[in-house]
Amino acid sequence: MANNPNADYILEVKNLKKHFDLGRGAVLKAVDNVSFSIKRGETFGLVGESGCGKSTTGRTIINLYNATEGQVLFNGQDVHKLQGRDVKAFNRKMQMIFQDPYASLNPRMTVGDIIGEGIDIHGLSSGRQRQERIYELLETVGLNSEHASRFPHEFSGGQRQRIGIARSLAIEPEFIIADEPISALDVSIQAQVVNLLKRLQQERGLTYLFIAHDLAMVKHISDRIGVMYLGALAEVADANELYRKPLHPYTQALLSAIPIPDPEIERTRERIILEGDVPSPVNPPSGCRFRTRCPKAMPECAQSIPELKEVEPDHFVACFLYN
Numbered sequence: 346m347a348n349n350p351n352a353d354y355i356l357e358v359k360n361l362k363k364h365f366d367l368g369r370g371a372v373l374k375a376v377d378n379v380s381f382s383i384k385r386g387e388t389f390g391l392v393g394e395s396g397c398g399k400s401t402t403g404r405t406i407i408n409l410y411n412a413t414e415g416q417v418l419f420n421g422q423d424v425h426k427l428q429g430r431d432v433k434a435f436n437r438k439m440q441m442i443f444q445d446p447y448a449s450l451n452p453r454m455t456v457g458d459i460i461g462e463g464i465d466i467h468g469l470s471s472g473r474q475r476q477e478r479i480y481e482l483l484e485t486v487g488l489n490s491e492h493a494s495r496f497p498h499e500f501s502g503g504q505r506q507r508i509g510i511a512r513s514l515a516i517e518p519e520f521i522i523a524d525e526p527i528s529a530l531d532v533s534i535q536a537q538v539v540n541l542l543k544r545l546q547q548e549r550g551l552t553y554l555f556i557a558h559d560l561a562m563v564k565h566i567s568d569r570i571g572v573m574y575l576g577a578l579a580e581v582a583d584a585n586e587l588y589r590k591p592l593h594p595y596t597q598a599l600l601s602a603i604p605i606p607d608p609e610i611e612r613t614r615e616r617i618i619l620e621g622d623v624p625s626p627v628n629p630p631s632g633c634r635f636r637t638r639c640p641k642a643m644p645e646c647a648q649s650i651p652e653l654k655e656v657e658p659d660h661f662v663a664c665f666l667y668n
């Protein structure tokens with residue numbers, strides 16, 4: 346693949362739309378004009394309630410779905426226009442880890458063969474070298490070589506997620522999309538998997554797109570965070586800045602729902618309860634998508650769609666309160 350002309354950014358998502366035609370004139374606008382960039386070596390957290398389009402964004406980035414409109418540039422190349430050898434090179438450089446590792450691990454294959462599959466497809470090693478590579482990967486993710494001959498059902502949820510991570514690492518990717526990788530795990534195990542991902546990032550210079558449904562989950566891993574609502578980005582900022590000074594009313598509501606460990610602060614903190622349900626992406630509200638639930642909605646919010654604008658350095662928000 347060609348070198349990235351903008352070397353700072355490994356991934357650039359530009360005005361991405363992914364619409365699904367449901368028939369009879371109904372169109373589900375799962376992703377509707379989303380733009381963001383990810384720097385090499387950073388973790389970008391993409392957060393929003395279920396159905397907000399974050400997983401569809403991930404799947405369109407990795408080319409499991411084609412784009413309805415817009416571009417996804419990986420190392421400067423449009424992933425939806427790749428052909429021939431470039432497709433294989435891309436498939437090696439970008440990998441995905443799923444929420445339910447069990448569903449994505451073939452129950453009839455041994456763990457060794459699951460991890461070795463990518464090595465075989467990409468012809469990375471064979472024979473004894475391949476075996477040693479599998480053992481090494483198992484140890485890297487906190488398992489051991491004896492696990493190679495076992496089957497996925499013999500492992501706990503956390504261990505299965507480690508197997509999924511080892512499988513992704515086997516082909517030495519540059520970029521990993523982690524789609525709710527800890528949501529299905531016990532709270533005690535979540536931190537272990539997050540710490541493993543952080544260590545692997547430091548050791549291997551990986552870049553992550555980390556998708557999650559609440560802000561608490563991405564807090565300890567993200568450098569920057571994008572908050573999605575109903576197919577669009579509401580706010581994008583440095584992680585510390587976002588927690589310290591959320592600007593969008595939706596981000597403020599999400600943050601107010603996170604419990605604070607200090608009982609004194611917890612007792613007095615203000616909670617913003619959002620009224621109503623998330624509207625259907627088949628028939629989103631006119632103007633600002635959040636206006637039907639926004640405690641600060643104004644008449645102009647129904648008239649036009651607020652653009653995602655940089656209102657402070659590297660802090661972007663789509664809300665008329667700041668325009």
Ligand code: SF4
Pocket residue numbers: 593594595633634635636637639640641642643646651663664665666
């Ligand atoms: Fe609320 Fe209006 Fe801002 Fe939308 S544009 S988040 S409705 S204040």
